[in-house]
Amino acid sequence: MILQRIFALALLLACAALAVMAWPYQAAFSYEPVGPRAYPLLILLLMGLALLYMLFRPAPIVHSDEDPELDRATLNKIGACVVLLLVFAGLFEPLGFILSSMLIGIPMARLYGGRWLPGALIISLMSVGLYVLFDRIMDVPLPLGLLDVLEN
Amino acid sequence: MDTLNYLGQGFGVALTPYNLVTALTGTLIGTVVGLLPGLGPINGVALLIPIAFALGLPPESALILLAAVYLGCEYGGRISSILLNIPGEASTVMTTLDGYPMARQGLAGVALSLSAWSSFIGAFIATCGMVLFAPLLAKWAIAFGPAEYFVLMVFAIVCLGGMAGDRPLKTFVAALIGLFLSSVGIDANSGVYRFTGDNVHLADGIQFVVLVLGLFSISEIFLLLEKTHRGQEAVKATGRMMFNFKEAASVFVVNIRCGLLGFIMGVLPGAGATLASAVAYMTEKRLAGASGTFGQGDKRGLAAPETAIGGAACGALVPMLTLGVPGSGTTAVMIGALSLYNITPGPLLFQQQPDIVWGLIASLFVANVMLVILNIPMIRLFTRILSVPNWALVPVIAIITAIGVYAVHATTFDLFLMIGIGIFGYILRKLDFPLSPLLLGFILGGLMEQNLRRALSISNGALEILWSSPITFGVWVLTAIMLLVPLLRIWRKRSVQRRALADV
Numbered sequence: 180m181i182l183q184r185i186f187a188l189a190l191l192l193a194c195a196a197l198a199v200m201a202w203p204y205q206a207a208f209s210y211e212p213v214g215p216r217a218y219p220l221l222i223l224l225l226m227g228l229a230l231l232y233m234l235f236r237p238a239p240i241v242h243s244d245e246d247p248e249l250d251r252a253t254l255n256k257i258g259a260c261v262v263l264l265l266v267f268a269g270l271f272e273p274l275g276f277i278l279s280s281m282l283i284g285i286p287m288a289r290l291y292g293g294r295w296l297p298g299a300l301i302i303s304l305m306s307v308g309l310y311v312l313f314d315r316i317m318d319v320p321l322p323l324g325l326l327d328v329l330e331n
Numbered sequence: 332m333d334t335l336n337y338l339g340q341g342f343g344v345a346l347t348p349y350n351l352v353t354a355l356t357g358t359l360i361g362t363v364v365g366l367l368p369g370l371g372p373i374n375g376v377a378l379l380i381p382i383a384f385a386l387g388l389p390p391e392s393a394l395i396l397l398a399a400v401y402l403g404c405e406y407g408g409r410i411s412s413i414l415l416n417i418p419g420e421a422s423t424v425m426t427t428l429d430g431y432p433m434a435r436q437g438l439a440g441v442a443l444s445l446s447a448w449s450s451f452i453g454a455f456i457a458t459c460g461m462v463l464f465a466p467l468l469a470k471w472a473i474a475f476g477p478a479e480y481f482v483l484m485v486f487a488i489v490c491l492g493g494m495a496g497d498r499p500l501k502t503f504v505a506a507l508i509g510l511f512l513s514s515v516g517i518d519a520n521s522g523v524y525r526f527t528g529d530n531v532h533l534a535d536g537i538q539f540v541v542l543v544l545g546l547f548s549i550s551e552i553f554l555l556l557e558k559t560h561r562g563q564e565a566v567k568a569t570g571r572m573m574f575n576f577k578e579a580a581s582v583f584v585v586n587i588r589c590g591l592l593g594f595i596m597g598v599l600p601g602a603g604a605t606l607a608s609a610v611a612y613m614t615e616k617r618l619a620g621a622s623g624t625f626g627q628g629d630k631r632g633l634a635a636p637e638t639a640i641g642g643a644a645c646g647a648l649v650p651m652l653t654l655g656v657p658g659s660g661t662t663a664v665m666i667g668a669l670s671l672y673n674i675t676p677g678p679l680l681f682q683q684q685p686d687i688v689w690g691l692i693a694s695l696f697v698a699n700v701m702l703v704i705l706n707i708p709m710i711r712l713f714t715r716i717l718s719v720p721n722w723a724l725v726p727v728i729a730i731i732t733a734i735g736v737y738a739v740h741a742t743t744f745d746l747f748l749m750i751g752i753g754i755f756g757y758i759l760r761k762l763d764f765p766l767s768p769l770l771l772g773f774i775l776g777g778l779m780e781q782n783l784r785r786a787l788s789i790s791n792g793a794l795e796i797l798w799s800s801p802i803t804f805g806v807w808v809l810t811a812i813m814l815l816v817p818l819l820r821i822w823r824k825r826s827v828q829r830r831a832l833a834d835v
Contacts (some may be wrong), residue, residue, distance in 0.1 A: 183762055190504075197511075197526065206521035211784055212792030215518040215525060218780040219511065226507040229500055238498060238763070256556050261754060264549070267733065268746035280733075284726040291556065293722025301723050309730060319385045319738045 183237040191230045198223045256290055263287055275324020276314075280306040334466055341689025345697050350395050350690070353388070354698050357396040358705060361403020366411060366716055367724060368555065370548070371420040372404035372661045373770070377543040378731065380668045381738035390672045391687045395694040397665055398648070402695070405604070405644045406450060406702050409637065410713050413442050414566050422604035422640050425612040429625060429632030434566040436628050440710060445574040447706040449586055449634040453641025454699045456590035457597060461649050461692060464598075465681075468653040472678040475654075477785035478796045482806045484779045487600035487656050489813045491768045499817035501764045509772025510779065512537055520784060532744040539667040540739050541749045542773055546766050548732040549753025554760065555725055573707060582634035585615055593639035597646020600658040604643040611639035645695060652676055652688060656775070660767030663774040 201223070204216040263283045270279040281303055288298030313319040323329075344350060357379075364375035376397050383393040405422070412423040413430035426446065433442040475483070488506050515526045516536030527533040589611040596607035615635040616625045625632040647659045655677035657663040669676055674687065681688055706713075736749050756766060790796035798804050 186758065186762055200526060204518075204523050204525055206523055211520060211788040213784045213787045215521045215523040218783065219514045219525060222507055222511045222514070222776075226504060226511065229504045229507065233500060233504070238500065253557050257553050257757075260553060260556055261750070264729065264750045264753075265747070267729070268743055268750060271733065271737065271743050271746060276734075280726075280730045284730060287726040287729065288722045291722035291725050293720065298722060302726055305727050306730065309727075309734065313382075313734055313738075317382060317386055319382060319734060320741060321734065321737065 180237050184234055187230045187233040187237065191227060191234065194223045194227045194230065198227075259290060260287065263290075272322045273324055275326050276321040277306045277310050277323075278325055280309075334462060337466075337685055337689045338462060338693065340685065341691075341693035342696075344391055344686055344690030345395065345693035350392055350694065351697065353392045353396045354399045354694050355701055357399025358403040358406075358698050358701050361400035361405075362407040362410075362702070362705070362713065363403075363716060364400070365404035365407025365420075366713055367407075367719075367728075368411065368417065368721070370551070370728065371408065372401050373543060373664055373767070374547045374551075374732075375400050375404045376661055376664045376668070377540055377547070378735045380540055380664075380671060381735050383668075384671060385738055390669075390674055391690045393668070393672065394665075394687060394691050395698075397668055398691055398695060399698040399701075401661055401665070402454065402644060402698050402702060405640055406447065406706060407713070409446050409450070410443065410710075411717060413446065414439060414714060414717060422608050422643075423636075424605075425608040425636035426633065426640075428612065428636075429627075429629050431566075432626070432628035433630070433633060438571075438628070439566050440571055441574045441578065442633055443710050444707050445578060445582070445630065446633055446637040447703055448574065448579060449582065449589075449637040450641035451699050451703045452586040453590040453593050453638035453643075454645050454695070455641075456587070457594040457642040457645035458692065458695045458699070460591075460594045461645060461695075465649050465653050465688075465692075468649065469678040469681040472654050475678070475802070476800075477782040477789065479800065479802050479806070480654075480656075481779060481782040481786055482797065482803045482810070483654065483656055484775050484782070486806050486810045486813070487650075487658065487775065488768075488772065489810050490600045491771065498763060498765070501762075502768050505759065505764045505766065506768040506772035509769040509774075510776040511772075512542065512769075513773045513776025514780065519781075530744075532740075532742060532748075537748065537752075537773075538736075538739050538745060539664075539773060541736050541745050542752055543664055543667075543770060544732050544736055545749040545752030546756040546770065548728060549749060550756035550760055550766075552725055552729055553753070553757045555721055558721075578630060582630050585631045585634050586638045589615065589635045589638035590642045593642025594646040596639070597643030598649045598658070600650060600656065603647060603659040604640045607639040607643035608636035611635040641699075648691075648695075652680065652691070653678060655680075655778070657771060660770050663767075663771045666774050 198220060201216055201219045204214070204219075206214050263286060267279055267283040270282065274282065284302035284306060285295075285299050288302055289295065310321060314321045345354070360379070361372070361375055364370045364378075365372065379397060379400055383396055388396065408418070408420050408423045409426050409430070412418045412426040413434050416427050416431040418424045418427050430442050430446065433439070488503075488510075491502055491506060513536070515533060517524050517527075517534050524534065592611055592614070593604075593607045596610065597603065612625075612632060612635050615631050616623060619625065619629070619631060623629050623631065647657075647662050648665075651657045651662040651666060655666070655675060657666050666676060674680065674684070732749070733746055736745050737743075739745060759766060759769070786796050787794070798807055
């Protein structure tokens, strides 16, 4: 309940900020009666009204057996996963696809309950395999990064 | 007769060896994707878009590939429902109710093949319905102007909320977030940069592949993290694989009924396969009365939702192709794929590019036949895929998702944006917001704004154009009814509660 209120409030503030941001959007000259500002403002207004209602009358979240309550350990894991993904995105080009996906794939396999050795084996094979499949066979260009030297 | 002519032409397109191989590949990929936990048709189709583009597939082959993947996913989703009692996606929840008990009774193979058959009949009925009604609807839709389109899209969004059941407000908010996100980027009419924060990468808006993969794949990766501790044994599929004639005959009436129902529900915007399967199951349960053993492995209870899903999956393509207004998350993704190819679905598509439309419809027939034939001998292989552990699967999903996003623009900005959207999507999911309205809003948003502005340009700013024609007025009335549905439902629930209190 309280989380939902916080979320509604945060989104409401974001709406207000975006509306302020949208206020000066005006076409220098225009042939049409509706400029670029009206539509986003309309959407933000509707969203704001819905969020206001939600702020005061949040709907109860029904917990099924499928999703257990979040505990500290799970939250830590999710945090770790986010960090890994961010590292992946950051190193994607400098390190190259193969190295960066090995670098984050192996700890990630560990995070999902795999053991080091089989995890490392499978992820390494998959990284190289996916590179060959996508870059070489399917023409989706992927960065080689540090491994560039092997190319020539 | 025209229709049959065109259909023949469509089969000419679909039956070329190249497109047959495409459809076969698509059905295989789709089945595997649907089978894996955490991946559904939305991710499957979204991941394949950049790849189909990179492969340089011609538009009709790309569309056939995506449609085959879509149908394959619906097929694959059932396997984990029946063998693991874990629905692969929301629409197959109903399948677990009788499918899993059947598997426990040693009829796993029969349950799988019977559900494949049911789904085939549903899809077949719906595809026939599509052949009959789509051209009519397209002919009628040519009369639609921008005002009509705008109102129709409002109706589609409101329908989502009305059909969503217990959480209409959250559905609306999700759709509005999607509508808003679509306005990020440079405004095509005036050249004003909107909400880009001076970031070059946002100038042409949020790429929809980035949005889809962030919302669905990345948030799913986080969700799977919560479930690492739970292991589940799949029921072994042994013994008889094929259903016999008696079993097929005993559910045939159910198949026909639920196939029609599924098609109608699929055509309606916002209803889709999830609702269709639930309604089909409930209806059949009531019709069977005391003679049914629903919930304990009744064959009708398995056939009803599966037929409805098959019908709804194909029915959902009708509004997408004829009006250009998608009715479900997956068809919204397909619209996005088409726009990459510079194809605008809508009534004109039927006149200008009949090859694409009829090729697609014909390939639906072909893909359905392929799926039924494939499914039965390959059940053992598919069940083996189910035992791939999460720790091997999830990193690979993450890596493939990154490839899909990187393939669009080759910038790492998109990767960061995807992660951000993924976190946001995860929070939304935890707070019980449905995600497919967000996606639908995102796809409809741009079209909606364009049509609104075009309509008001025609009328020189007078708002009457939005409700003056009979079509717009009629759609507004329908919209008002759809808005009242959730209110009515809440009111009825309250009055039941009050009566219950009075009885005590």
